[in-house]
Amino acid sequence: MIFIVVKFQVKPEYVDEWPTHVAAFTSATRSEPGNLWFEWSRSLEAPDTYVLVEAFQDDAAAAHVNSDHFRAGLETMRPLLSGTPEIVSTTIEGATGWSEMGELKIG
Secondary structure, eight states: OEEEEEEEEBOGGGTTTHHHHTHHHHHHHHTSTTEEEEEEEEOSSOTTEEEEEEEEOTTTHHHHHTSHHHHHHHHHHGGGBSSOOEEEEEEOTTOOSOOOOGGGOOO
């Protein structure tokens, strides 16, 4: 599994509408074969920052970054951002999805 986390620092005038601006990109990515998840969150410490957590089957990430909607999504984001996004991207061998947290079992 390819696991990716990206932090996007959004200009103040666009921060509340960010989810609307990236809705088409989000929907298209979630529909891709091999996409495991694609989830946005907003930082509690830096309210102008959105965090994207995404994962792909090992062979699907290349198709994602070469897709038309990926390029279009980046161009949609570019004027809304106040800085270059920060990314962590890694391959997790043998993983196929989320696991339960053993240290905090509920029920």
